[in-house]
Amino acid sequence: MVERRTPIPVAEAIARVMRYAGVGEEETVPLRQSYGRYLAEDLRADHDVPPFDRSPYDGFAIRAADSEGAGLDRPVEFEVIETIGAGQVAKQPVGPFQAVRLMTGAQIPQGCDAVVMLELAKQYERDGKTYMSIKRPFRPGDNISFQGEDAKKGQPLVEKGTRINPGVAALLATFGYAEVKVAKKPRIGLFATGSELLDVSEPLVPGKIRNSNAYMIEAQALKSGAELIYFGQLADDFDACFHAVREALDQVDMLMTTGGVSVGDYDYLPAIYERLGANVLFNKIAMRPGSVTTVAEWNGKLLFGLSGNPSACYVGYELFVRPVVRTRLFSPKPYLKKVKATLGADFPKPNPFTRFVRSRIEAIDGRLIVKPVGMDKSNIVTSLAAANALMVLPGGTRGFAKGDEVDVWLLDDDEGSSE
Numbered sequence: 001m002v003e004r005r006t007p008i009p010v011a012e013a014i015a016r017v018m019r020y021a022g023v024g025e026e027e028t029v030p031l032r033q034s035y036g037r038y039l040a041e042d043l044r045a046d047h048d049v050p051p052f053d054r055s056p057y058d059g060f061a062i063r064a065a066d067s068e069g070a071g072l073d074r075p076v077e078f079e080v081i082e083t084i085g086a087g088q089v090a091k092q093p094v095g096p097f098q099a100v101r102l103m104t105g106a107q108i109p110q111g112c113d114a115v116v117m118l119e120l121a122k123q124y125e126r127d128g129k130t131y132m133s134i135k136r137p138f139r140p141g142d143n144i145s146f147q148g149e150d151a152k153k154g155q156p157l158v159e160k161g162t163r164i165n166p167g168v169a170a171l172l173a174t175f176g177y178a179e180v181k182v183a184k185k186p187r188i189g190l191f192a193t194g195s196e197l198l199d200v201s202e203p204l205v206p207g208k209i210r211n212s213n214a215y216m217i218e219a220q221a222l223k224s225g226a227e228l229i230y231f232g233q234l235a236d237d238f239d240a241c242f243h244a245v246r247e248a249l250d251q252v253d254m255l256m257t258t259g260g261v262s263v264g265d266y267d268y269l270p271a272i273y274e275r276l277g278a279n280v281l282f283n284k285i286a287m288r289p290g291s292v293t294t295v296a297e298w299n300g301k302l303l304f305g306l307s308g309n310p311s312a313c314y315v316g317y318e319l320f321v322r323p324v325v326r327t328r329l330f331s332p333k334p335y336l337k338k339v340k341a342t343l344g345a346d347f348p349k350p351n352p353f354t355r356f357v358r359s360r361i362e363a364i365d366g367r368l369i370v371k372p373v374g375m376d377k378s379n380i381v382t383s384l385a386a387a388n389a390l391m392v393l394p395g396g397t398r399g400f401a402k403g404d405e406v407d408v409w410l411l412d413d414d415e416g417s418s419e
C-alpha cells in the first residue's frame, strides 16, 4: 500500500520551515570585496556630508553683502586674493570687496557666503593685482553646498541586512569603512539524486538525462546570497545516499537534495530522514509544482528535499530555502516581493492546489501585466529561463481569465517582503 500524505497549506509549510531559520553570523571583509554582500549592521553617518561648506562651481567666493547694488551698468569690483583648487584651503580670511578664485569642491573660505560662477565674472589685472567684477547681486548662501546637506551626523542611512549595491559601496567609502561587517554566507550543501542523471559533459544515452537541477539550484543559491557546496550526483542506492547525506551534514549549515522525495521504489529521501532520526516538518504541500517538497530538521539543521522535477525544484528553492538564506543574511524582508498584476492571457485549467505559474511580468502602458512563460507542468525545464515571476493562482474549481487581477511573486527583485 502506497503511503498517503496529507497536504498542508503553503503558508503553513513556510512557517514551519522558518521556525528553524536560525540566526546569521557576521564576518569582516575588505570594502572592495563587499559588493553583493549583506550589511551586518546599520549604517549611520558618523560625520556631516559634506564635512564642510564647499563650492558647487568653478568660480569666485565672495561676501554676498559686498555685491549689493551690483547691476548691468554698476559693476562691483573685487580683488582676487588667492586661488584654491578642491582639496586646498584658503590661507587667509576674506575681507570686504575681496574674493577667492576657487574650483568645484573647494572649501568656502572663511568670511565668504556666496559663490559667483566663472561665467558671470570678468577677471582682469591692474597694477600687478588681480580683480574680478560682477554685474548682479548675490544673496548669502547662493551657490554653496552646505555642510551636512547630503547627510547629517548621526542620521541613519542604510539598514542592516541591505545588499551592498554600488550606492551602498559609495556610502561605506564616504564613512571610512575600509573593512565592512557583512553577514557570513550560509553554507548550503547540495546532492542531485537519481540513477538517470548524466553529468553535463556526458553524451546522452538511452533512458538517461543530464542533471540540470544542480546547476539551476547553484545559481539560485548564489543569487539569494548563499554559498553552495556541491557534493555531486548520487545514484539511487539507499546506503550510499544515507552515508553521503550523513557525512555532508557535518560540513554545512543546511543541506539540499533534488529528487527522490516522492513515493517511488527508488525515492529514498523519506527513508533517509527516518534513519537519521530527523524531524520531518512536512512531506506534502497543497501546491503545484513542488507538492512533494519535503523539509526535515536534524540537530537544528534543515534538510530540504526538493523535488527532482525541474520546475518543482526551482519553486521549492524560492519558497522554502531562499527565505531561510535571507534571514541568515539579516534581512527583515526575507520573502519574495509580492505585487498584484493583471493576467495577460487566459489560464483555464483549474487546480485544487495553489499554483505557482512560471511567468513573466512587464509594465505595459503603466500597468503590470503577467503572462505564463511556457507549459505549466512540473517536469518542464524550458519555461524557467524566461521567468521573472511566479504567478500565484489559488486552488479551486475555476480557471482564470485574461484581465483578472492576480498575485505575483517577483523573482528578480532584491528588496523582498516581510511576509
Ligand SMILES: Nc1nc2c(c(=O)[nH]1)N[C@H]1C(S)=C(S)[C@@H](COP(=O)(O)OP(=O)(O)OC[C@H]3O[C@@H](n4cnc5c(N)ncnc54)[C@H](O)[C@@H]3O)O[C@H]1N2
Residues within 6 Å of the ligand: 192, 193, 194, 196, 197, 209, 210, 211, 212, 213, 214, 258, 259, 260, 261, 262, 263, 264, 267, 289, 290, 291, 292, 306, 307, 308, 309, 310, 312, 378, 379
Ligand atoms: N504515484 C505518484 N507518483 C508521483 C507523485 C505522487 O504523488 N504519486 N508525485 C509526482 C510529483 S508531483 C513530482 S514533482 C515527482 C517528484 O519526484 P521526486 O522528487 O521523487 O524526484 P525523482 O523521482 O527523483 O525525479 C522526478 C523527475 O525529475 C527528473 N530529475 C531528477 N533529478 C533531476 C536533475 N538533477 N536534473 C533534471 N531532472 C531531474 C527525473 O528524471 C524525473 O523525471 O513525482 C511524481 N510522481
Ligand code: MOO
Residues within 6 Å of the ligand: 287, 288, 289, 290, 291, 292, 293, 307, 309, 311, 312, 378, 379
Ligand atoms: O511535486 Mo509535483 O511538482 O507537484 O508536480
Ligand SMILES: [Mg+2]
Residues within 6 Å of the ligand: 259, 260, 261, 262, 263, 264, 266, 267, 308
Ligand atoms: Mg520520484
